[in-house]
Amino acid sequence: MEYNPSDIEKKWQDFWDKHSSFEPQENFEKEKKYILSMFPFPSGRLHMGHVRNYSIGDAFARHYRQQGYNVLHPIGWDSFGMPAENAAIKNGAHPKKWTYENIDYMRKELVTLGLSFSKEREFATSDELYTKFEQGFIIDMFEKGLLYRKRGFLNWCPHDKTVLANEQVIDGHCWRCDTEVVQKEMYQYYLKISDYADELLEDLSKLQDGWPKQVITMQENWIGKSSGLEFDLFFDESSKEKLSNAFESFDVFTTRADTIYGVTYTALAPEHEIVSYMIENRLLDDETILAIKAMKNANSIDRQKEKSGVALNISVVHPLTGKSIPVWVANFVLMDYGSGAVMAVPAHDERDYEFAGKYGLSITPVIKPFNGELPEESAFTEVGELFNSESFDGLRSDDAKRAVIEHFESENIGKRVINFKLKDWGVSRQRYWGAPMPFVHCENCGIVSEEKKNLPIALPEDIEITGEGNPLEAHPTWKYCKCPKCARDAVRETDTMDTFVQSSWYFLRYTASKEVQQKMGFDAKELEYWMGVDHYIGGIEHAILHLLYARFFTKVMRDLGYINIDEPFDRLLTQGMVLKDGSKMSKSKGNTVDPDALIQKYGADTARVFILFAAPPTQELEWNDSAVEGAFRFLKRFNDRSSNVLTCKSIPQIQHDTLSKEEKHARKKVYEALKRSFEVYEERYTFNTMIAGVMEAMNALNEQKNADVWTEGYWILLSIMEPIAPHLCWELSERYFTCNNLSRQEIKEEVFVVDSIDMAVSVNGKKRSEIQVGVDDDKETIIALAKEAVSKWIEDKEIVKEIVVPKKLVNIVIKG
RNA sequence: GCCAGUAUGGUGAAAUUGGUAGACACGUCGGAUUCAAAAUCCGAUGCAGCGAUGCGUGCCGGUUCGAGUCCGGCUACUGGUACCA
Numbered sequence: 001m002e003y004n005p006s007d008i009e010k011k012w013q014d015f016w017d018k019h020s021s022f023e024p025q026e027n028f029e030k031e032k033k034y035i036l037s038m039f040p041f042p043s044g045r046l047h048m049g050h051v052r053n054y055s056i057g058d059a060f061a062r063h064y065r066q067q068g069y070n071v072l073h074p075i076g077w078d079s080f081g082m083p084a085e086n087a088a089i090k091n092g093a094h095p096k097k098w099t100y101e102n103i104d105y106m107r108k109e110l111v112t113l114g115l116s117f118s119k120e121r122e123f124a125t126s127d128e129l130y131t132k133f134e135q136g137f138i139i140d141m142f143e144k145g146l147l148y149r150k151r152g153f154l155n156w157c158p159h160d161k162t163v164l165a166n167e168q169v170i171d172g173h174c175w176r177c178d179t180e181v182v183q184k185e186m187y188q189y190y191l192k193i194s195d196y197a198d199e200l201l202e203d204l205s206k207l208q209d210g211w212p213k214q215v216i217t218m219q220e221n222w223i224g225k226s227s228g229l230e231f232d233l234f235f236d237e238s239s240k241e242k243l244s245n246a247f248e249s250f251d252v253f254t255t256r257a258d259t260i261y262g263v264t265y266t267a268l269a270p271e272h273e274i275v276s277y278m279i280e281n282r283l284l285d286d287e288t289i290l291a292i293k294a295m296k297n298a299n300s301i302d303r304q305k306e307k308s309g310v311a312l313n314i315s316v317v318h319p320l321t322g323k324s325i326p327v328w329v330a331n332f333v334l335m336d337y338g339s340g341a342v343m344a345v346p347a348h349d350e351r352d353y354e355f356a357g358k359y360g361l362s363i364t365p366v367i368k369p370f371n372g373e374l375p376e377e378s379a380f381t382e383v384g385e386l387f388n389s390e391s392f393d394g395l396r397s398d399d400a401k402r403a404v405i406e407h408f409e410s411e412n413i414g415k416r417v418i419n420f421k422l423k424d425w426g427v428s429r430q431r432y433w434g435a436p437m438p439f440v441h442c443e444n445c446g447i448v449s450e451e452k453k454n455l456p457i458a459l460p461e462d463i464e465i466t467g468e469g470n471p472l473e474a475h476p477t478w479k480y481c482k483c484p485k486c487a488r489d490a491v492r493e494t495d496t497m498d499t500f501v502q503s504s505w506y507f508l509r510y511t512a513s514k515e516v517q518q519k520m521g522f523d524a525k526e527l528e529y530w531m532g533v534d535h536y537i538g539g540i541e542h543a544i545l546h547l548l549y550a551r552f553f554t555k556v557m558r559d560l561g562y563i564n565i566d567e568p569f570d571r572l573l574t575q576g577m578v579l580k581d582g583s584k585m586s587k588s589k590g591n592t593v594d595p596d597a598l599i600q601k602y603g604a605d606t607a608r609v610f611i612l613f614a615a616p617p618t619q620e621l622e623w624n625d626s627a628v629e630g631a632f633r634f635l636k637r638f639n640d641r642s643s644n645v646l647t648c649k650s651i652p653q654i655q656h657d658t659l660s661k662e663e664k665h666a667r668k669k670v671y672e673a674l675k676r677s678f679e680v681y682e683e684r685y686t687f688n689t690m691i692a693g694v695m696e697a698m699n700a701l702n703e704q705k706n707a708d709v710w711t712e713g714y715w716i717l718l719s720i721m722e723p724i725a726p727h728l729c730w731e732l733s734e735r736y737f738t739c740n741n742l743s744r745q746e747i748k749e750e751v752f753v754v755d756s757i758d759m760a761v762s763v764n765g766k767k768r769s770e771i772q773v774g775v776d777d778d779k780e781t782i783i784a785l786a787k788e789a790v791s792k793w794i795e796d797k798e799i800v801k802e803i804v805v806p807k808k809l810v811n812i813v814i815k816g
Numbered sequence: 817g818c819c820a821g822u823a824u825g826g827u828g829a830a831a832u833u834g835g836u837a838g839a840c841a842c843g844u845c846g847g848a849u850u851c852a853a854a855a856u857c858c859g860a861u862g863c864a865g866c867g868a869u870g871c872g873u874g875c876c877g878g879u880u881c882g883a884g885u886c887c888g889g890c891u892a893c894u895g896g897u898a899c900c901a
Contacts, residue, residue, distance in 0.1 A: 041901050081901065155899075165899040214820055218896075221819050301897065304817035332817080336898095351817085422898095429899065499901070541895055543820075548898095576822090577895070613841075614828055620821090620894065627828060630842050633856095640856090679832080689830070692840035699840090760836035765882040767836050801881055805835050813881045 001735075003639035005603025009727040013111055022061075022116040024072040026513065028529045033064040034072045036507055038538030038546075041078045042102035042124070046109045047592040048578040048611070048623065049539060055608045055724075056575060056617050056687070057537045058115045062723035063681050065116075067744050072530050074510040075110065075117040077103050077124035081499045082165060084433045088465035089176075095433040096461060099126060109596065113604045114726050120514050125502035126433075130509065132456035133521035134501065135438035139449040140560050142439070146192045149447070152426055153271065153296075156184035160468045163430040172297065176467050183296050189428040189437060189495065193552045197223055197420040200551055203567055210571035212618070215543045222544050224421025228255035229405045231319060231414025233266055233343070239314035239327075242283060247274055249316070253338035253419055257408070258400035259345040261389040262366035264356065266316060267309060267330035269340040270295040275329055278312060288312075295331040303331045307355050319413055320390070330355060336423050346379065353379035364388065367397050425549065427498045432463055432471040434496025442483035442490040451484045457492070470494055503546055504553035507533055507568055527563055536569040540618075543574060573685050576620040593623055605725035606632040612687040612724055634695065635728055638721070641702065644710040645736050651715045652708045656750045662704040667751045669693075669700035670713045675747055677720045687724065694720055715741045760809040761786040763793045771810075779804050786810035 016022065024032075037057030040050050054075075061073035077099075084095035103124055110117065123130055141147045155164040159179035163186075168175045193200075201223045204216050232249040240248065252266065268275055270292045278284050279292065288310045295308065309330040316325050332351055333342055346356035347365035356363055365374055367384040374380050386395045392403060408414030428437055436457045438450040450457055460478040463471040472478060472494035483490035508522050511530040516523040538546075547569070554568040598607050610631035615621045646652075656664065673693035680690045694717055701713045714732070719741050722729040733739045754775065759782070761769045769789040773782050783802050787794065794814055801813035 038901095043901090078901070083900080163899075166897095167900050218820050222897085224819095301817070304897090306817085426898075431899090498899075500898095503901085539895090539901095540821080542901080544896060545898065546901080579894080616829085618821095619829090622828080624828065624842080627842050630828095634841080636856095684832070686830095686832090688828090689832095689840080692830075695840055758836090762836075762882075765835090765880095770836075803835090803881055805882095808835055809882090811835080811881055 001639070003636045003728070005605060005635075005727070008731040009112070009114060009603055009605070012727045012730050013114060015730075016114075016116070017111075020119070022071075022073060023118050023120060024530075025070050027070060028525075030070040031068075032072065032530060033060075033069040033534045034511075034530050034532070035061040035064065035535050036074065036510070036533045036537065038536075038542065039076045039078050039503070039506060040106065041081060041083065042099055042106055043083060044102045044105065045592075046106055046113075046595050048595060048621075049575075051113065051595045051607060052575055052578055052611050052617070052621065053537060053539070054110070054113065054115050055611050056573065056685075057535070058113075058608075058726075059612065059687060059723040060535050060537070060681065061116050062726060063677075066719060066722065066742055072121075072510065073117055074121040075115070076122050076506060076510070077106075077126075078499065078503055078506070079103065079124040079126040080434045080496075080502060082431065082433070085431060085465055085467075089467040094461070095465065096126070096459075099124070099433075112599055113595075113607070116726070121510050121512070123509065123517075125435075125499075125506060128456045128458050129518070130502070131435045131458065133509075134435055134497075134505070135450070135455045135457060136452050136521070137505070137557070137560070137562075138497070138501070139438055139452065141191065141556060142449050144560065146195070146556060147189060147427075148192065149187050149189055151185050152188040152190075153183045153185055154188070154430075155181050157181055162467065162469055166299065169299065172299075181297065188426050190424040191427050191552075191556075193425045193549075194420060194422055196552050196555055197225065197422045199555060200422075200548065201225055203551070206567055207569075207572070210569075212572065212574055215540075215547065215572060215574060218543050219548055222422065222548065225418060226255050226420075227416065227418050228253055229257040229260075229408055229414050230339070230417040231408055233316035233319065233325070233341075236315050236317055236324060239316070242314055243274070243277065244281070246277055250274060250341050251339035252341045252343045253417065254343050256345060256348065256401070257404040258386060258392075258395075258397040259348045259366055260320060260343070260404050261386075261392070262345040262347045262364045263318060263325060263343045264346060264362045264364050265326050265328055265344045267328045267333050267342050267344055267355070268312075269333040269335040270329050270331065271335040272329075272333075272340045275312070284312070292329055295329070298331065300334075307332055307351065307358060309355060309359060311359075319408075326361075328359075337421060338419055347374075348379055348381055350379050350381065425498075425500075425552070427501055428495035429498055430470045430473075430494070431496055432459065432465060434499065435502065436472070437493045437495045437497060439493040440481060440483055440490045441493065442486060442488065444488055445483055445485045447493075448483055448485050448490070454484070459496075472496070500546060500549045501553075504550045505557065507531075507536075507550070508554075508557070508563065521562075524563070531563070531565050532568050532570045535571050535573060537573045537575060537617075540574040540576060547572070573617060575617045576615070579620055579622045598628065602628060602632045603635075603727070605635055605728050609635060609691065609725050613691045614688070616686045616688050618685065635725060638698065638717075638725075639728060639732065641698065641710075642714060642732050642736065644701075644707065645714045645732075646707050646711045647736050648711060649738055649740055651741070651745075652712050654708050654712060656748075659706065659709070660704065662700075663706045663709050664751070666697070666700040666704050666706075666709050666713060667748075669697040670716050671747055671751045673697045673720055674716050674745055678747075690720070691724065711736075716745050719743070719745050757807055759786075759807070761789050762809060762811045763790055764813055765811060767809075768793050782810060786812065 035057055037053045061071050065071050079099050084099050087093050087098045088095050155169050157164055157174040157179050159177045164181060169181050172181055174181055204219060230251060230253045233252055234249040279289050291310045309328045312327045312329060314327045316327060318325055344352040346352040346363045348367055366388045367386055368374055369384045383397050386392050386400050392400050395403060405416045438457050440448045440450060442448050460475055463475055465471050479492040479494055481490055481492050511527045512522045513526055550568055557563050610628045613631060614627060676693045677690050680686055697717060701710055715737060718729045718733050722742055733742055756772050756774055759771050759773055760767050761771055771785045771789050782804055794812055797814040799812060800815055803811040
């Protein structure tokens, strides 16, 4: 029969829909698998990154269904966020209408891909029901003191009177009106992720077996725990006077206490309160003030690139030597790390060295290498021996760190502290299309959380989005309300939540069955059964922020008493980006390839086979139109050659030892493919090699004519391929096996038994020949055979060594 | 800048633990079939060389009997960098 993807794909999509084939079962006795692909933002159309993500996830889900598990494989929509507002600005579309129309379209696209998602668990994070439960959690966090307000700096466009996301700032200017962007200090809501820094770091060890090493390393570095010395630097008398005695000293933090005698200057962040004081009180000249403002307004990446600074013409006193140290402002000193001030030791820190070189500041080495000289053109940052350091001279720098901190502590002039790079999570946004922060500003009571019975606090729909100001702030009536505490007139919070808040608990929400969905966010029993997620699949670009926030949120939910797990994702597969023309395919770059056209031309099975075959999932995938054809031809061949298969209801029993060489080889290839498929799902995730194995088996089957071998081969191969190309496999499986083979298949070890082995023979590590040896041949026999095979290369040469690697190779080492 | 990756034929890639580099495909070339073409099937295909053989996993160096794999130093590209999601 001809391969006609559009017919069979429609047939099976209808069949699955009619039979609700992919709903999880309520049977909690059964072993479960929770397979989750990261949910999409409904940008309008699926892109290839989605196709890749969901093809991988669907392969897991279908595989584990075949293995007999109760599988939860849900999908939903990460539907709040900036692009909906951008669309409103551009086309005048209402964010809600735009979003839900996109969802309707994309849902159909998912169906045409044949993805085995549960239907009853689907939701969008912009659904009021979702907002309702989320606002409840946020109130709990606020009441527990995990949510607080403080001032923070935001990109501000003075013309549009609006806050800009980093991506909306282009070369320091507003994306819409090109006005120069300034940093404005405003009150923001923050979640205290820093309270969980230690646990987030420690629990990474629990994820070691299930998560990629690189993600764990990135998270470790992001959390950035370091131990060091914190101490005060006191101003000298004239500087104090200059500052009108408003400040006596400031805090600095260093991880290199051993270099304390090498301090030659000290640097403050441009946002430091002393700097602000000096600007406000006109203690600096105009040029200096402009330079500092420029530092503040530069983005965080540029600030770390080209170092710049200005002297404040004030000085502090070195705590041990009493020497005078000039105070500078430096762009690379960050206000939200440590205390926003550093002691600078140019001799032993790269950044300090570069800065000192640029501004002609003095460099005093205090650590020298154990052997050899100090480098002349760079900082010496390795472990060495102290000198120029009074009583600490001669200590190793790592011992000196301890000794110096102890000295500071005993003199009561400093202390050991632990610092984290991890900053608290700013969760408020001055935007419309997000979940409103459920708080009320009352003149009497301050900030008051809304009563849970009034949730959700839903968005008004009659708004205008122009890109200027905050639409909720501008709405004529929405924000006016009564204080939940004192009932007086009050004003609603107009900030909405970061969309990372929604994606931090959506995986919990999926565990809610239909019966509980209206009543609560999730049910404890259901959650206990389904969590944690067995395989979480998503882009590597989420390695830090989303995954860290989701881990944090899970721990907070635990401490609020909602759940009792520590980590949400047992195993993580980070897929590589789908690239086109060398860069990420994304809605913001507009370099997407449309999957619909691909499906229309070749069918979903081809799209899925291609995308899984083209590269291992963790690697980047550069788009290549021409390779799709090959995937299609493979499926066509797979379909055509099924004409060799006999109809049956169970796997044929075959006497292996009666078979010809080609028949034996074909069976071996088939079971090798099966073996590999198990490895792929459990450990390796390399679907490309799994498909290659199936292709090899197909090629081997084609070398022989035994109908039973063909039939057994298809029985197994259809089972392996079903998670990848489900429509064709169900079709063939129905035709020949009444679908009886779409289940767990057993490996038959007899096919792997061999009586001879091919070994390579190399001379000095260079392959020169091959030999065939018996399974039980001893080392001497093998070496003798090998020497004969390479006699040409070794005659008249002195043999130094003979190495035999069993079942692999023989290496003869000769002299000269 | 900082953190994390990646680099193998004309192309996508394979080589699971240091042990036969290039499996499986794409493409190209040749053949069969066809009035012809498409589709399909069969065969060849790392580079250089008629060949023997030599060279070959981004670059430079090292460890080892043996390195795509381990170590040191570079280069290029990609992701993240806290308001893109």
